[in-house]
Amino acid sequence: MPAAASTSSSATPAAAGSATAAAAGPGLEGGGLAGPDQAGAAVPLALPKTSQSPELLRIRHSMSHVLAMAVQKLHPQAQVTIGPWTETGFYYDFDNPEPFSEADLKAIKKEMAKIIGRRLPLERIEVSRAEAEARIKAQNEPYKLEILAGLQEPITLYSLGDAWWDLCAGPHVANTSELNAKAFELESVAGAYWRGDETRAQLQRIYGTAWQTPEQLAEYKRRKEEALRRDHRRLGTDLHLFSIEDEAGAGLVFWHPRGARMRLLIEDFWRQAHFADGYELLYTPHVADISLWQTSGHLDFYRESMFGPMQVDERQYQLKPMNCPFHVLTYASTLRSYRELPIRWAELGTVYRYERPGVMHGLMRVRGFTQDDAHVFCLPQQIGDEILRVLNLTERILSTFDFRNYEINLSTRPDKSIGDDAVWDLATKGLIEALDRKGWSYKIDEGGGAFYGPKIDLKIEDAIGRLWQCSTIQLDFNLPERFDLHYVAADGSRQRPIMIHRAIFGSLERFFGIMTENYAGDFPFWLAPEQIRLLPVTDEVLPWAEDLLEQLKRAGVRASLDHSGERLGKLIRNGETMKIPVLAVIGAKEAEARGANLRSRSQGDLGLVAAEQLLAACSAANQGRLPSLPMNLPLNLPTS
RNA sequence: GCCCUUGUAGCUCAGUGGUAGAGCACUCCCUUGGUAAGGGAGAGGUCACGAGUUCAAAUCUCGUCAAGGGCUCCA
Numbered sequence: 146m147p148a149a150a151s152t153s154s155s156a157t158p159a160a161a162g163s164a165t166a167a168a169a170g171p172g173l174e175g176g177g178l179a180g181p182d183q184a185g186a187a188v189p190l191a192l193p194k195t196s197q198s199p200e201l202l203r204i205r206h207s208m209s210h211v212l213a214m215a216v217q218k219l220h221p222q223a224q225v226t227i228g229p230w231t232e233t234g235f236y237y238d239f240d241n242p243e244p245f246s247e248a249d250l251k252a253i254k255k256e257m258a259k260i261i262g263r264r265l266p267l268e269r270i271e272v273s274r275a276e277a278e279a280r281i282k283a284q285n286e287p288y289k290l291e292i293l294a295g296l297q298e299p300i301t302l303y304s305l306g307d308a309w310w311d312l313c314a315g316p317h318v319a320n321t322s323e324l325n326a327k328a329f330e331l332e333s334v335a336g337a338y339w340r341g342d343e344t345r346a347q348l349q350r351i352y353g354t355a356w357q358t359p360e361q362l363a364e365y366k367r368r369k370e371e372a373l374r375r376d377h378r379r380l381g382t383d384l385h386l387f388s389i390e391d392e393a394g395a396g397l398v399f400w401h402p403r404g405a406r407m408r409l410l411i412e413d414f415w416r417q418a419h420f421a422d423g424y425e426l427l428y429t430p431h432v433a434d435i436s437l438w439q440t441s442g443h444l445d446f447y448r449e450s451m452f453g454p455m456q457v458d459e460r461q462y463q464l465k466p467m468n469c470p471f472h473v474l475t476y477a478s479t480l481r482s483y484r485e486l487p488i489r490w491a492e493l494g495t496v497y498r499y500e501r502p503g504v505m506h507g508l509m510r511v512r513g514f515t516q517d518d519a520h521v522f523c524l525p526q527q528i529g530d531e532i533l534r535v536l537n538l539t540e541r542i543l544s545t546f547d548f549r550n551y552e553i554n555l556s557t558r559p560d561k562s563i564g565d566d567a568v569w570d571l572a573t574k575g576l577i578e579a580l581d582r583k584g585w586s587y588k589i590d591e592g593g594g595a596f597y598g599p600k601i602d603l604k605i606e607d608a609i610g611r612l613w614q615c616s617t618i619q620l621d622f623n624l625p626e627r628f629d630l631h632y633v634a635a636d637g638s639r640q641r642p643i644m645i646h647r648a649i650f651g652s653l654e655r656f657f658g659i660m661t662e663n664y665a666g667d668f669p670f671w672l673a674p675e676q677i678r679l680l681p682v683t684d685e686v687l688p689w690a691e692d693l694l695e696q697l698k699r700a701g702v703r704a705s706l707d708h709s710g711e712r713l714g715k716l717i718r719n720g721e722t723m724k725i726p727v728l729a730v731i732g733a734k735e736a737e738a739r740g741a742n743l744r745s746r747s748q749g750d751l752g753l754v755a756a757e758q759l760l761a762a763c764s765a766a767n768q769g770r771l772p773s774l775p776m777n778l779p780l781n782l783p784t785s
Numbered sequence: 786g787c788c789c790u791u792g793u794a795g796c797u798c799a800g801u802g803g804u805a806g807a808g809c810a811c812u813c814c815c816u817u818g819g820u821a822a823g824g825g826a827g828a829g830g831u832c833a834c835g836a837g838u839u840c841a842a843a844u845c846u847c848g849u850c851a852a853g854g855g856c857u858c859c860a
Contacts, residue, residue, distance in 0.1 A: 244789060335855030336788025343857045347788055350855070378853095382796075391833075391851055447860055467860060501786050501858070502851090510859085595860085646860095683817045710816095711823085718821035732819055744820060 190364040192356075194232040199316075200357060205230035207267060207317040208257075208329055208355040209237045214309040215256035216241075216351070219249070225311065226288040226339060226348055233365065234354030238337050240288065245349055250331045253351070258326040265306035267317040271299050277312065288339065328362045329355035372609065377658040378507040380666040384723060386674070387508065387657075396505040396512030398654055403674035406703065408653065410672055412493060414545065414770070415517060415650075422538050424489040424519060429471035431495065435463040437470040440627055452497050452512075468494035469621075469646060472520040473628045476642075481632040486642060487527050491519035493653065508658035515653040521645040522630070525568065528575030528643060529582075532601070532618060536583045539616050539649050543605060545770060546660050547669075550606040553585055556593035563596060564622035572620045572643070573599045597623030607663040615651040615659070620644070667746060669772035670726045676763065677704040678725045679741065680716040682732035689736040693729075693756055702763040721746070727774060729759070747773045 195201050209228035212235070216223050220241055228237030239245075245253075272280070274293070277300045281289045289312055293300065296312070303317055304310040318324060330353060337350040356362045373379070381387045386404030389397065400408055416426065435454050438444040443466070444451075452464040465471070472490050481488070495515045504510055523531050543551075555576055558569045576599055580587050587601070594600055598620035604612040621644040624630075631639040650656035670676055677697060681690045690706050697704035707716050713730065720728040729741035734753070741759060743751035751774070754762075762774040769775075 247790085333854055334789060337856045338787075341857070343787065347856080349788070352855080389852090395851065441860090443860055450859070469860090498859080503786065503856095504858070505852090680820085682819055685817075712816090712818045713820060714818085715822055716820085721821055728820080730820065734819090742820085750820080 190360055192361060192364055192368070195230045195234075196232060201355075202230060203316050203318045204324060204357065205235040205355050206313075206315065207321070207324060208353060209235040210267070210303065210305050210309075210311055210313070210317070211257050211260050211321065211324065212237045212253070212331070212351060212353060213239075213311060214305050215253050215260055217309070219252055219256055220245075224286055224288055227292070228311075231352075234332070234352065236350050236352045238339070238348040238350045240339075240346060240348050245334045245351060250334065250351070254329075254331045257329070257331075260305075261321045261324045261326040263306065264320055264322040266304075266320050268304045269315055269317075270302045270304060270310070272302060274298060274300055277302065280310075281312075324355070325357060325359065327359045328357060329353060330362060330366075368609070372662075375609070375662040375665045376507075377509075377661040380661050381508070381658075384666055384674075386661070389507075389511075394512070395502065396500055396510070398508060398511055398513065404657070406674045407668070407672055408657065411650075411653070411657070415493070415542065418538065418542055419491050419519070422489075422534065424491045427472060427475060427490050427492040429468060429475070429492060429494060430465070431497075432462045432464050433471070435461040437474070438463055438466070441470050441473075441624060442627060443467070450499050452499050464497045465494070466496050466498045468492055468496065468516060468518045469520060469624060470628070472518075473624055473630065473644075476520075476522055477628060477630055481522075481642070483524060483632050483634050483640070486632060487521050487523035487531055489519065489521045489531075491517070494518050508654040511652075511654055514655065517648050517650045517653060519647050521647070522625075522632075522642040523645065524632075525571050525643055528572055528620070528645075529578040531645060532576055532579035533582050535618050535645070535647050536579055536585070536601075539603065539618075539647075542649050543616070546672075547663065547772075548605040548607070551585070552604040552606070552612055553580065553587035554590050554593070554602045554604075555580065555587050556590040556595075556600050556602065558594055558599060559592045559596060561596055562594070563626070564598070568622055568643075569599065572622075576601055576618075576620070595619060595621075597621045605659070607659065608665070611662075613659045615656055616647070616649050617651065618645065618647040621646055666724050668724070668726070669770070670766045670774060671770040671772070673703070673724075673726045675703055675705055675723065675725050677702060677727045677729055677759075678720045678723075679704065679706045679729045679731055680713060680720065681706070681708065682713050682730065684710075686731050686733060686736040689739070690731045693731070693741060693759075696756060696760060697763065700760050700764055701767060702760070717744070743774075745773060748776070751776055 193201060195205055206229075209230065213225050213228055216237070216239055217225065220239075220243070223239045223241040226238040226240065228235065274296075277293055278290070280302075281293060292312055300312070301314055302310045303313040303315060305321070332352045332354060335350045335352065336347050339345040339348055354362070354365060356365060381404070384403060385401050386407070387401055388399045389395070390399055393399070419426065432455070435444065438451075447466065451466045454461045454463050456462075471494075472492070475490070476488065493515050495513065497513045500510060500512050505512070521531050521535070543549075555573075557573055562569070580601065600617060600619035602614055603616040603618075604614045605616075606612055625641045625644050630642055630644070632642050634640045668674075679690045679694055681687055687708065690708075694704055694706045707719070709716070709719075711719075717728060717730075724746065726746050728744040730744065731741050735741050738753060738755065740753055740755040742753050743759070745751055754776070758776075758778070761778050762776055765771070765775050765778060766773065
């Protein structure tokens with residue numbers, strides 16, 4: 146039931162995310178930075194988000210008006226609707242009989258530059274509702290009329306020169322001369338529903354970005370490319386991690402040996418962490434009688450999002466879209482005493498959900514995925530402790546993958562919900578108490594909980610500042626009720642247990658994608674599918690290389706030997722391209738010394754290292770899940 | 786599901802109605818080379834799939850599937 150599994154990210158790609166960006170205030174000017182571009186470390190330019198910069202807000206707001214004016218000049222039939230700013234730019238939705246093409250965008254951009262060059266003033270005009278209505282009707286703009294109907298007085302217009310105006314609350318720049326014609330770009334055209342309602346007209350949205358200086362625009366583009374470089378779909382192919390095969394169907398993931406190896410490492414770590422934290426693991430079926438989902442109540446609600454049922458014998462079976470009913474049945478399979486609680490059960494459960502065509506996205510949104518699902522059955526008074534326990538485990542697991550910054554949301558009781566006030570109260574207090582004890586700050590989403598209980602959602606921040614929702618912790622008063630779960634209390638009465646659903650990765654597939662982008666494919670040593678590649682300089686040293694390979698493999702190191710016969714430069718290049726953490730060059734010297742010359746991606750040249758030292762460092766790195774080799778281990782090295 | 790764009794070799798792409806192309810990767814040969822591409826040869830494609838137009842379709846039209854950018858949805 147955890148929602149995180151297939152929740153798409155609210156990340157803003159390439160948004161300003163560096164630490165410096167957060168620190169820098171608005172109004173950064175390039176002034177005084179003039180100077181020769183020396184090769185070397187350039188200070189990364191800060192790119193504030195719109196919400197952090199009143200200047201950018203005015204620029205982008207105004208830019209969307211300039212866009213709309215330009216579009217109506219070139220496409221007189223286009224009707225205007227809305228055109229807000231986004232965190233990195235702006236957009237405007239039009240109703241136009243013809244779709245806009247790339248060529249149109251170019252022409253529109255040119256027209257926009259022209260408008261900016263005319264130094265047109267933007268003026269705020271306050272009008273009566275009647276006057277606004279008259280002005281809109283004169284221009285035959287039905288969408289604007291609809292917007293007007295929803296507006297409170299005072300009604301304000303913004304004019305752009307004397308030829309164009311739009312309903313708008315502002316704020317804007319005072320004159321288009323404050324806009325930089327060399328610091329904006331039209332980025333893409335997309336479909337968008339009027340008022341976000343898929344039953345209403347589909348409009349054409351033009352996305353753009355705008356900055357104060359051309360340098361900022363260039364930096365923004367650079368970051369977009371950086372995000373592209375990190376794209377897990379790109380890296381998944383390049384590093385041979387996984388694929389999605391047309392012939393098999395959309396949204397179904399094939400884990401190739403390298404990706405599968407990594408997944409195994411992740412799963413092993415996950416299992417170990419769970420056993421250590423008092424969980425037991427379950428395996429449950431992939432299909433089951435459809436009545437399970439009737440009982441749980443999800444069939445009615447999510448039928449369209451499930452793979453269709455299959456008829457087997459006299460029964461209807463259903464491919465599982467979630468694991469919870471299975472864990473519930475396992476709980477109910479015998480009489481439970483209060484002394485057994487809390488019961489913590491986890492499963493890497495692969496589920497299938499029907500996602501509509503057009504929504505799939507790499508590993509982030511798929512039709513078959515594995516949840517790291519767990520259910521805690523506990524007494525009401527155990528909620529606080531159990532939640533805290535989950536928070537601690539979540540942090541332990543996420544930080545192992547270098548996700549250390551979280552954004553946390555606590556969602557409380559919605560209007561339509563089931564359960565006693567007293568239980569909701571107790572549960573919500575339990576969540577808050579746990580968050581406070583953990584010392585994590587959080588935002589409260591009032592009424593944002595599920596109908597069956599309150600929840601905590603956690604978003605992780607990646608290396609380039611994007612947020613991804615992964616973990617979720619949900620209390621559930623519904624399923625215990627529907628499946629009539631109980632335990633025998635101290636007084637011999639039967640009582641309902643509280644059920645906690647939680648997922649830490651959410652979906653293994655999705656987490657793998659996020660993690661890949663976070664590391665940009667440069668995985669930490671302990672996680673890399675190929676940790677060390679031995680590069681023989683000549684064939685003469687092959688015997689030693691093979692010997693060393695054998696030793697490494699016996700020690701559990703994921704090592705390989707490149708015997709392609711290419712020259713060293715090529716071997717190095719291939720190894721670096723595949724982002725292998727450690728390349729071990731073996732020439733005559735190394736063979737003689739029974740060692741290898743190490744070139745680490747993260748640590749640079751580590752020099753000649755004896756086999757014993759290498760093995761020890763690798764083992765230490767694997768055991769400690771280290772990002773790189775510890776080269777300062779105390780060792781009894783043979784002195785030769 | 787909706788809008789726009791795209792689908793040519795394993796990967797990145799060129800090819801606008803007349804015999805299917807390049808680079809990288811792959812195989813073989815030469816080269817035994819010391820920290821990001823040595824040289825040569827070869828193999829590899831029902832041009833996503835199906836229908837249509839045409840003497841002739843990778844190319845034009847329609848449909849299907851898939852991918853990309855969005856919208857909507859997401860237990």
